[in-house]
Amino acid sequence: MLSMRTLVACLLTFLALVAPANAGGKVTIAAAADLKFAMDEIAAEFRKAHADDQVEVVYGSSGKFHTQIQQGAPFDIFFSADVNFARELKAAGQAVTEPKLYAIGRIVLWSATRDASKLALTDLADPAIKKIAIANPEHAPYGKRAEEALKATGMWDKVQDKLVFGENIAQTAQYAQSGAADIGIVALSLAVNQELASKGGYSPVPTDLHSPLEQAYVVTKHGEDNELAFAFASYMTTEAARHIMTQYGFVLPGETAQN
Amino acid sequence: MPNAEDLRAALLTLRLAVTVTALLLLIGTPIAWWLARTKSWLKGPVGAIVSLPLVLPPTVIGFYMLLAMGPWGPIGKLTDALGWGPLPFTFSGVVLASVVYSMPFVVQPIQNAFEAMGERPMEVAQTLGAHPLFAFFTVAVPIAKPGFITAAILGFAHTIGEFGVVLMIGGNIPGKTRLISVQIYDHVEAMEYARAHWLAGGMLVFSFLILLALYSRRKGRFDG
Numbered sequence: 479m480l481s482m483r484t485l486v487a488c489l490l491t492f493l494a495l496v497a498p499a500n501a502g503g504k505v506t507i508a509a510a511a512d513l514k515f516a517m518d519e520i521a522a523e524f525r526k527a528h529a530d531d532q533v534e535v536v537y538g539s540s541g542k543f544h545t546q547i548q549q550g551a552p553f554d555i556f557f558s559a560d561v562n563f564a565r566e567l568k569a570a571g572q573a574v575t576e577p578k579l580y581a582i583g584r585i586v587l588w589s590a591t592r593d594a595s596k597l598a599l600t601d602l603a604d605p606a607i608k609k610i611a612i613a614n615p616e617h618a619p620y621g622k623r624a625e626e627a628l629k630a631t632g633m634w635d636k637v638q639d640k641l642v643f644g645e646n647i648a649q650t651a652q653y654a655q656s657g658a659a660d661i662g663i664v665a666l667s668l669a670v671n672q673e674l675a676s677k678g679g680y681s682p683v684p685t686d687l688h689s690p691l692e693q694a695y696v697v698t699k700h701g702e703d704n705e706l707a708f709a710f711a712s713y714m715t716t717e718a719a720r721h722i723m724t725q726y727g728f729v730l731p732g733e734t735a736q737n
Numbered sequence: 738m739p740n741a742e743d744l745r746a747a748l749l750t751l752r753l754a755v756t757v758t759a760l761l762l763l764i765g766t767p768i769a770w771w772l773a774r775t776k777s778w779l780k781g782p783v784g785a786i787v788s789l790p791l792v793l794p795p796t797v798i799g800f801y802m803l804l805a806m807g808p809w810g811p812i813g814k815l816t817d818a819l820g821w822g823p824l825p826f827t828f829s830g831v832v833l834a835s836v837v838y839s840m841p842f843v844v845q846p847i848q849n850a851f852e853a854m855g856e857r858p859m860e861v862a863q864t865l866g867a868h869p870l871f872a873f874f875t876v877a878v879p880i881a882k883p884g885f886i887t888a889a890i891l892g893f894a895h896t897i898g899e900f901g902v903v904l905m906i907g908g909n910i911p912g913k914t915r916l917i918s919v920q921i922y923d924h925v926e927a928m929e930y931a932r933a934h935w936l937a938g939g940m941l942v943f944s945f946l947i948l949l950a951l952y953s954r955r956k957g958r959f960d961g
Contacts, residue, residue: 541926548928591808609826614909617926642826642908645922653908657808658825 502530503706508543510559511648512665516726520719539646541617554701560619561694573696581728583691584666586680590657595679599631610640611659613650620647624663626688666727739935746920754896757835761892765843773851788841795901802834803906826908834902842891850884894947
């Protein structure tokens with residue numbers, strides 16, 4: 479009898495330990511991989527004002543999240559690297575807010591093995607450059623823009639045999655960072671991160687070579703009744719959040735890009 | 738219908754599985770023999786290392802393989818010195834990673850077969866004057882044949898089923914590293930479900946048939 483009681487006591491203690499310690503809200507955010515570092519900082523700032531709440535951020539390719547949310551994935555907000563994915567979700571009834579523009583992204587050339595700040599897209603034909611990493615143009619917005627820019631400069635056919643494709647822009651940057659790819663066409667927001675900035679320089683790809691990387695977020699159907707989701711969404715427009723985004727090289731809505 | 742790119746990915750996957758299975762039978766057999774026969778204290782550590790891919794997430798193998806084969810890694814420096822160029826994003830690189838990744842699936846069935854055989858057959862053959870190597874091929878290998886067949890099927894099937902390691906070190910290059918598993922993933926992300934279904938359904942049937950062959954064999958082993 480005693481052992482039974484002990485067992486129950488143990489079980490209750492265990493349950494108390496694994497149960498969420500706070501009664502606050504919870505928001506799960508799906509964010510495009512280019513936001514990795516910027517969103518980490520913004521979420522950290524947001525948490526300071528919401529100590530009782532849980533804020534989870536998941537990073538990946540926008541195309542993947544788009545598919546997952548269509549299938550009812552439990553994300554409350556979706557930060558897409560391409561406004562079109564957000565528009566499609568809204569059209570499909572999977573989003574409850576209009577897509578809101580939060581940033582315009584830039585692509586840059588970056589390398590761990592050479593000084594990319596002196597390179598332009600037209601230099602990629604150099605035989606010494608054997609592997610060029612870009613994100614998969616089929617479903618990653620940054621990869622699509624890289625493809626457009628390479629086509630606009632007439633380089634696409636010349637570098638065809640050198641291209642390797644990352645699943646998302648963060649993996650693409652990692653291909654270049656490990657030195658396995660000689661150069662990568664990555665997001666500016668990743669290139670300015672300390673890990674990458676400490677190694678090689680970067681050179682921005684002129685924005686007139688590709689369609690704009692308009693990035694937008696929506697609150698999903700799953701987040702419809704989640705107050706914290708809307709609180710986070712409106713936090714993105716605060717000065718603190720905008721400052722962090724600017725630091726990571728994003729051009730914000732209402733500002734003009736310099737080439 | 739699967740298009741030319743899908744077929745290319747399917748053929749590449751087959752080519753990889755055949756290459757890796759052949760290499761694994763070559764490399765795995767001496768390792769299995771040694772593991773089955775040795776009394777050395779190294780048996781434990783070596784057996785554990787060979788079996789690591791059974792428990793490690795593919796991301797661990799993919800991560801270390803990418804670093805090792807990169808320009809600053811030991812394998813990268815070696816291939817560079819030999820003039821072979823870097824291995825990441827090449828078919829050879831994927832072959833190398835797959836050999837490591839599928840090793841336990843080939844070594845363990847062969848090792849089990851050798852252990853089940855015991856010392857006796859080889860002793861008898863050598864008493865009759867057979868050269869150890871000759872005895873190995875004419876006595877040990879035929880006795881362990883079911884183990885070799887199981888090993889080949891498992892090594893082949895496991896290589897075909899690979900995804901994480903290839904995603905991390907392959908770079909998704911058509912005709913070189915874009916395997917069926919990666920192609921399916923891309924189709925799903927691009928929401929081309931019809932094309933994904935062709936490949937995914939095909940893999941399902943193919944994998945079932947392979948395992949059916951394996952398990953039907955296992956049952957029959959005791960009859961014959």
